[in-house]
Amino acid sequence: MFYRNPLMSILELSEVSYRVGERFILDRVSWQVRAGQHWAILGANGAGKTTLLRIACGYLWSNAGGEVTRLGCPFVDLSELRKSIGWVTLDMQARIPRDEPALDTVLSGRFAQIGLRRRLLRDELQPHLIDEAHGQLAALDADGLATQAFATLSQGEKQKVLIARARMAKPLVIFLDEPCSGLDPGAREKLLATLEQLAQQSDDISLVLVTHHVEEIMPSFANTLAMADGRVVAAGKTSDLLTADLLTDLYQVAAPRLVHSDRRVWPIW
Numbered sequence: 147m148f149y150r151n152p153l154m155s156i157l158e159l160s161e162v163s164y165r166v167g168e169r170f171i172l173d174r175v176s177w178q179v180r181a182g183q184h185w186a187i188l189g190a191n192g193a194g195k196t197t198l199l200r201i202a203c204g205y206l207w208s209n210a211g212g213e214v215t216r217l218g219c220p221f222v223d224l225s226e227l228r229k230s231i232g233w234v235t236l237d238m239q240a241r242i243p244r245d246e247p248a249l250d251t252v253l254s255g256r257f258a259q260i261g262l263r264r265r266l267l268r269d270e271l272q273p274h275l276i277d278e279a280h281g282q283l284a285a286l287d288a289d290g291l292a293t294q295a296f297a298t299l300s301q302g303e304k305q306k307v308l309i310a311r312a313r314m315a316k317p318l319v320i321f322l323d324e325p326c327s328g329l330d331p332g333a334r335e336k337l338l339a340t341l342e343q344l345a346q347q348s349d350d351i352s353l354v355l356v357t358h359h360v361e362e363i364m365p366s367f368a369n370t371l372a373m374a375d376g377r378v379v380a381a382g383k384t385s386d387l388l389t390a391d392l393l394t395d396l397y398q399v400a401a402p403r404l405v406h407s408d409r410r411v412w413p414i415w
């Protein structure tokens with residue numbers, strides 16, 4: 147692990163545009179994540195959030211201008227890039243082999259594989275990696291799930307295992323794409339508390355939370371990017387940026403009343 151200067155830019159998009167036919171899905175988007183920062187991304191359905199993340203991960207290329215850099219350099223090696231950016235999505239759950247024990251799912255993250263091919267990897271599965279995978283699960287209070295088949299886990303448990311999996315690659319940044327969707331209120335609060343704890347402990351891994359629910363932005367997610375129609379409409383300190391006017395602009399509904407509690411903002415629509 148190299149030393150990360152807190153001012154170091156770990157990911158930067160400069161004036162990135164992406165077009166399908168005549169339509170600009172992203173229009174001159176600029177965004178910079180510095181070491182140690184945690185971000186929330188807000189925006190209505192279709193605002194361009196997933197497209198932005200796909201470009202940041204190298205799954206799509208900006209085809210209408212702009213530049214993406216990681217640690218100040220343009221992307222060169224795509225497989226290295228993908229190891230350096232973890233992505234936790236609902237889609238990924240469906241791609242994990244049903245019978246795979248959760249510990250193997252976590253281990254597979256180190257090899258940037260979906261599905262751990264144990265027999266092929268026998269030589270690489272050193273005891274220290276197995277210990278590390280247990281440690282990643284334990285950090286999320288989930289080591290008790292190690293032997294359970296992934297498909298049999300609850301939604302919240304699956305998310306924890308996928309976050310542990312993403313951390314196994316020692317990425318620069320992890321994108322969490324609506325991690326609370328499908329969770330009951332209790333499971334949601336527990337997962338958010340875990341994310342907050344991780345964010346507080348993770349000086350070396352930036353977390354980026356995409357959410358439609360403002361109250362899910364925990365205090366450590368001190369920066370927010372707000373998008374509408376493929377453009378950045380606001381970016382900066384969460385505490386300054388989350389206003390009723392902004393939420394009205396983003397979601398095109400009457401201004402909510404904002405209740406501030408425990409350094410979180412709860413909109414009452």
Ligand SMILES: Nc1ncnc2c1ncn2[C@@H]1O[C@H](COP(=O)(O)OP(=O)(O)OP(=O)(O)O)[C@@H](O)[C@H]1O
Nearest residue numbers: 166171189190191192193194195196197198358373
């Ligand atoms: N390959 C494509 N062809 C045509 N339209 C596309 C393509 N990819 C994305 N879009 C459109 O671009 C817009 C932005 O999509 P994107 O998935 O980035 O939005 P989002 O902000 O992640 O939305 P959601 O919150 O619903 O997940 C949508 O209107 C979508 O239909």
